[in-house]
Amino acid sequence: MEKSEKKSARTLNPEKISANREKILTTALTLFTSRGFSGTPTSLISKEAGVSTGTLFFYFKTKEELIDTLYRRIKEEAAKEMCRGMDKQKTTKAKIWLLGTNVVEWSIRNHAKLKFMEQFAHSPFVSTSAHEEGMSNFLFLSDLMKDGIREGAIRNIDPTLLLSILASALTGLVARASEIEDPDEREKIVQDGLDFIWNGMKT
Amino acid sequence: MEKSEKKSARTLNPEKISANREKILTTALTLFTSRGFSGTPTSLISKEAGVSTGTLFFYFKTKEELIDTLYRRIKEEAAKEMCRGMDKQKTTKAKIWLLGTNVVEWSIRNHAKLKFMEQFAHSPFVSTSAHEEGMSNFLFLSDLMKDGIREGAIRNIDPTLLLSILASALTGLVARASEIEDPDEREKIVQDGLDFIWNGMKT
Amino acid sequence: MEKSEKKSARTLNPEKISANREKILTTALTLFTSRGFSGTPTSLISKEAGVSTGTLFFYFKTKEELIDTLYRRIKEEAAKEMCRGMDKQKTTKAKIWLLGTNVVEWSIRNHAKLKFMEQFAHSPFVSTSAHEEGMSNFLFLSDLMKDGIREGAIRNIDPTLLLSILASALTGLVARASEIEDPDEREKIVQDGLDFIWNGMKT
Amino acid sequence: MEKSEKKSARTLNPEKISANREKILTTALTLFTSRGFSGTPTSLISKEAGVSTGTLFFYFKTKEELIDTLYRRIKEEAAKEMCRGMDKQKTTKAKIWLLGTNVVEWSIRNHAKLKFMEQFAHSPFVSTSAHEEGMSNFLFLSDLMKDGIREGAIRNIDPTLLLSILASALTGLVARASEIEDPDEREKIVQDGLDFIWNGMKT
DNA sequence: TATGAATGAGGCTTCATTCAT
DNA sequence: GATGAATGAAGCCTCATTCAT
Numbered sequence: 001m002e003k004s005e006k007k008s009a010r011t012l013n014p015e016k017i018s019a020n021r022e023k024i025l026t027t028a029l030t031l032f033t034s035r036g037f038s039g040t041p042t043s044l045i046s047k048e049a050g051v052s053t054g055t056l057f058f059y060f061k062t063k064e065e066l067i068d069t070l071y072r073r074i075k076e077e078a079a080k081e082m083c084r085g086m087d088k089q090k091t092t093k094a095k096i097w098l099l100g101t102n103v104v105e106w107s108i109r110n111h112a113k114l115k116f117m118e119q120f121a122h123s124p125f126v127s128t129s130a131h132e133e134g135m136s137n138f139l140f141l142s143d144l145m146k147d148g149i150r151e152g153a154i155r156n157i158d159p160t161l162l163l164s165i166l167a168s169a170l171t172g173l174v175a176r177a178s179e180i181e182d183p184d185e186r187e188k189i190v191q192d193g194l195d196f197i198w199n200g201m202k203t
Numbered sequence: 204m205e206k207s208e209k210k211s212a213r214t215l216n217p218e219k220i221s222a223n224r225e226k227i228l229t230t231a232l233t234l235f236t237s238r239g240f241s242g243t244p245t246s247l248i249s250k251e252a253g254v255s256t257g258t259l260f261f262y263f264k265t266k267e268e269l270i271d272t273l274y275r276r277i278k279e280e281a282a283k284e285m286c287r288g289m290d291k292q293k294t295t296k297a298k299i300w301l302l303g304t305n306v307v308e309w310s311i312r313n314h315a316k317l318k319f320m321e322q323f324a325h326s327p328f329v330s331t332s333a334h335e336e337g338m339s340n341f342l343f344l345s346d347l348m349k350d351g352i353r354e355g356a357i358r359n360i361d362p363t364l365l366l367s368i369l370a371s372a373l374t375g376l377v378a379r380a381s382e383i384e385d386p387d388e389r390e391k392i393v394q395d396g397l398d399f400i401w402n403g404m405k406t
Numbered sequence: 407m408e409k410s411e412k413k414s415a416r417t418l419n420p421e422k423i424s425a426n427r428e429k430i431l432t433t434a435l436t437l438f439t440s441r442g443f444s445g446t447p448t449s450l451i452s453k454e455a456g457v458s459t460g461t462l463f464f465y466f467k468t469k470e471e472l473i474d475t476l477y478r479r480i481k482e483e484a485a486k487e488m489c490r491g492m493d494k495q496k497t498t499k500a501k502i503w504l505l506g507t508n509v510v511e512w513s514i515r516n517h518a519k520l521k522f523m524e525q526f527a528h529s530p531f532v533s534t535s536a537h538e539e540g541m542s543n544f545l546f547l548s549d550l551m552k553d554g555i556r557e558g559a560i561r562n563i564d565p566t567l568l569l570s571i572l573a574s575a576l577t578g579l580v581a582r583a584s585e586i587e588d589p590d591e592r593e594k595i596v597q598d599g600l601d602f603i604w605n606g607m608k609t
Numbered sequence: 610m611e612k613s614e615k616k617s618a619r620t621l622n623p624e625k626i627s628a629n630r631e632k633i634l635t636t637a638l639t640l641f642t643s644r645g646f647s648g649t650p651t652s653l654i655s656k657e658a659g660v661s662t663g664t665l666f667f668y669f670k671t672k673e674e675l676i677d678t679l680y681r682r683i684k685e686e687a688a689k690e691m692c693r694g695m696d697k698q699k700t701t702k703a704k705i706w707l708l709g710t711n712v713v714e715w716s717i718r719n720h721a722k723l724k725f726m727e728q729f730a731h732s733p734f735v736s737t738s739a740h741e742e743g744m745s746n747f748l749f750l751s752d753l754m755k756d757g758i759r760e761g762a763i764r765n766i767d768p769t770l771l772l773s774i775l776a777s778a779l780t781g782l783v784a785r786a787s788e789i790e791d792p793d794e795r796e797k798i799v800q801d802g803l804d805f806i807w808n809g810m811k812t
Numbered sequence: 813t814a815t816g817a818a819t820g821a822g823g824c825t826t827c828a829t830t831c832a833t
Numbered sequence: 834g835a836t837g838a839a840t841g842a843a844g845c846c847t848c849a850t851t852c853a854t
Contacts, residue, residue: 020817036327038241041844052819057846059817115327122325124239124318157395158379165375165399172371176364192360196368200403223834244827255836260829426814442733444647447848458815463850521733528731530645530724563801567785571805574781578774582767598766602774606809629839650823661840666825668838819851826844833836 021059023049025073028066033112037067037123071120074113079137081106086140092148093198099144100170100194107174114174141166154201162201169197224262226252228276231269236315240270240326274323277316284309286343295351296401302344303373303397310377317377344369357404365404372400427465429455431479434472439518443473443529477526480519487512489546498554499604505547506576506600513580520580547572560607568607575603630668632658634682637675642721646676646732680729683722690715692749701757702807708753709779709803716783723783750775763810771810778806 027049031040042063046056060066082102089095107114145162148154154162173193180186230252234243245266249259263269285305292298310317348365351357357365376396383389433455437446448469452462466472488508495501513520551568554560560568579599586592636658640649651672655665669675691711698704716723754771757763763771782802789795 018817034327038844039327042846043844053821053846054819054848055817058819061846063845118325119327122321124237124242124322155395155399157399158392160382161376161379161392161396162399164379165372165396168371168375168378169368169403172368173364175371176361176367179363189361189364192358193364193368196358196360196365196403198403200372200399221834245829246827256829256838257831257836258834261834264829266828424813440733445733448850449848459817459850460815460852461813464813467850469849525731525733528727530643530648530728561801561805563805564785564798566788567782567798567802568805570785571778571781571802574777574784575774575809578777579770581777582770582773585769595767595770598764599770599774602764602766602771602809604809606778606805606807627838647823651825652823662825662842663827663840664838667840670825672824815852815854817852819849821848823847824845827842828840830840831836831838 018059020049020051020055024051024056024059024066025070029070029074029112029116032067032070032119033115036119042066067120070116074117075137078106078110078113078117082138083140092144092151092153093202095144096148096166096198096201097194099141100173100197101190103170104174104177104190104193108178111178148201152203155203166197166201169193169200173197221262223252223254223258227254227259227262227269228273232273232277232315232319235270235273235322236318239322245269270323273319277320281309281313281316281320282341285341289343295347295354295356296405298347299351299369299401299404300397302347303376303400304393306373307377307380307393307396311381314381351404355406358406369400369404372396372403376400424465426455426457426461430457430462430465430472431476435476435480435518435522438473438476438525439521442525448472473526476522480523484512484516484519484523485544488544492546498550498557498559499608501550502554502572502604502607503600505550506579506603507596509576510580510583510596510599514584517584554607558609561609572603572607575599575606579603627668629658629660629664633660633665633668633675634679638679638683638721638725641676641679641728642724645728651675676729679725683726687715687719687722687726688747691747695749701753701760701762702811704753705757705775705807705810706803708750709782709806710799712779713783713786713799713802717787720787757810761812764812775806775810778802778809782806 024045028040028045031045031048042056043053045066046053049056056066060069082099084102086095086098089098141163142159145154145159145166149156149159173190173196177186177189177193180189227248231243231248234248234251245259246256248269249256252259259269263272285302287305289298289301292301344366345362348357348362348369352359352362376393376399380389380392380396383392430451434446434451437451437454448462449459451472452459455462462472466475488505490508491504492501495504547569548565551560551565551572555562555565579596579602583592583595583599586595633654637649637654640654640657651665652662654675655662658665665675669678691708693711695704695707698707750772751768754763754768754775758765758768782799782805786795786798786802789798
């Protein structure tokens with residue numbers, strides 16, 4: 001039964017599901033986050049994942065492919081989480097607000113994944129196709145800016161600039177918020193941070 | 204005697220000066236920026252700098268020391284450039300404005316150095332003392348926030364949050380501004396970006 | 407019962423027959439010829455043959471066994487082809503002539519097999535029993551020399567030397583002949599080559 | 610003094626002279642001959658040569674480059690030995706005779722080198738530039754054939770065929786001759802073998 | 813018979829660093 | 834100060850082979 005489940009899952013999903021494959025990905029994420037890409041030998045990954053070297057390279061042809069797979073996965077997940085519930089929001093402000101909340105929450109709950117993404121974004125040597133795909137998953141944000149401008153809710157300035165500052169300001173907000181343990185205090189910080197951002201962009 | 208003279212000259216400046224040493228640092232900066240830390244062998248640095256392997260390790264005991272030296276230098280330079288003329292500004296707004304302008308200008312003129320700093324900041328494996336020193340050079344910014352709040356010019360919220368968002372938003376502004384070639388257009392973008400930021404933090 | 411039938415069928419021919427087995431052998435021959443023994447992973451053979459790794463190792467316990475099987479097969483086939491019609495020839499000269507023609511024809515028609523044999527003969531690391539069997543299939547040639555000498559058709563010199571030069575000269579003839587496309591031209595070359603050889607050995 | 614010698618030698622010769630480099634080449638030749646290219650790990654070469662792994666790769670960027678270097682060296686040496694004294698011979702026959710003697714003598718005295726060349730020639734995976742250079746060092750043989758034909762000493766048939774059979778027949782002669790220990794007996798064999806070859810090609 | 817995931821020894825190569833000159 | 838040959842640990846990856854299904 002377990003087997004048939006596996007098989008059907010595999011048939012449906014081009015990205016094969018396998019216990020070992022998943023263990024490798026999970027382990028790699030942790031290690032890459034704490035030790036960096038080049039500080040993490042593939043041998044350590046396989047050892048920590050409890051599989052042999054061969055198994056790692058059976059699932060991922062190269063170390064780079066492992067990193068890429070991880071990147072694509074996390075980016076996709078993050079994108080999904082970030083726009084969760086967005087379509088139910090009416091006003092641009094409400095959308096930005098929800099976006100901000102989603103970002104902060106996901107980032108704090110997935111600290112390792114966040115670190116991974118940051119490291120990936122700033123590694124010149126990981127010059128893969130994955131890198132080039134760039135922000136494809138975040139195109140909806142660009143539309144959000146343009147719509148906001150059209151509706152008159154957001155200042156009529158270069159949308160790319162708006163997006164760029166929005167994204168980086170959120171990063172700054174996350175960095176600060178994640179230092180705070182107390183949920184109420186943190187909530188306060190997040191609200192203040194979003195105020196900052198919204199006041200910056202609104203008309 | 205010649206030697207002691209050299210020494211005293213050196214004593215004034217803790218960082219020894221030598222044509223070769225400088226060539227190594229310059230070359231390393233370029234290479235690290237384009238290929239990453241671990242993508243840049245010391246042998247390549249010395250070759251491109253036109254010196255022997257031995258010479259590189261004569262000036263820098265380890266590769267890490269070379270990276271650290273570069274980091275410290277650039278951080279110091281950046282800090283100096285960023286607060287240039289700040290003391291002549293009266294209002295908090297003027298100060299923030301000048302800061303922003305300085306940051307953008309320096310960043311664009313020193314693209315390689317900026318990239319280096321970003322890469323350094325996101326490299327888990329560069330766990331040096333240099334990393335820990337952290338933002339020591341930017342303490343004055345913290346005071347800027349606090350003073351602004353006291354004077355009632357800046358919203359009374361967590362100064363660390365303000366600083367965090369300010370810093371990252373500037374990063375976003377720089378990223379966008381540096382994509383634009385035309386000086387006038389770029390100036391416009393910078394002004395809009397600083398408006399964003401200032402509107403976000405002002406009372 | 408079905409099984410025992412199979413077995414008895416198999417007993418007649420020591421080399422088991424199976425579509426997969428044959429596909430593996432054929433594929434292996436091509437790959438070994440173009441990429442060399444150690445340049446050809448078993449995984450590639452099985453992939454190109456359209457079977458799984460397991461299947462390859464079901465039919466051949468080791469890679470070496472696969473190579474040996476191939477070697478023995480080809481050697482046997484070559485030997486058979488080479489002496490085809492020999493018993494109908496009366497004179498030593500006619501025999502040598504037929505042998506030469508057979509060799510050239512088979513070699514050109516079976517280029518891959520020829521290359522395989524050459525590679526095998528010059529690979530120090532294939533130190534199998536197969537190697538040692540050596541020229542067992544070509545003993546009749548030795549007799550051919552001795553008979554020729556006895557009859558006075560061939561010069562009375564060391565038969566092993568005769569054989570050795572005969573064999574290698576034929577190799578040279580084949581190498582040249584196989585470069586020529588036109589059948590008539592090639593036939594001319596072959597005749598000239600056999601003249602060379604026969605003139606060399608005749609009394 | 611030893612050093613200055615080294616230096617001047619190095620300046621004159623593009624192929625640097627270094628004790629370690631030579632030790633590696635010598636050791637590699639022996640090992641490749643007895644164990645084959647892929648049966649000889651670079652680690653074994655460096656160990657037997659008494660140097661570190663790093664040193665081997667300091668002198669030869671890849672294993673392939675090591676093999677190539679060896680090939681080129683030996684080919685050059687062989688070519689030189691083979692035509693030694695040739696220009697002093699008047700008749701074509703005398704030239705062929707001397708060539709044969711040179712070949713046999715060099716081959717027997719340099720058994721390892723001969724084996725190396727044979728292995729190299731039959732290794733499909735060593736597809737380097739070295740391979741392509743081909744017989745460039747043996748062009749003079751081609752001229753020898755053509756001159757012989759013009760002078761009427763050699764049969765007027767395809768010179769390439771002549772060359773091909775001559776070369777391979779010599780290989781056969783060498784193979785047989787090197788099995789014989791006794792110098793007189795061997796000399797007899799060589800003469801008989803050369804008779805074979807000469808009778809085959811003469812008019 | 814057939815499959816293919818799993819193994820792990822071992823191969824080639826890189827690279828920070830040392831040291832004798 | 835400067836050189837560059839030498840080192841060897843360590844990294845990435847391959848591949849023959851096994852085995853549970």
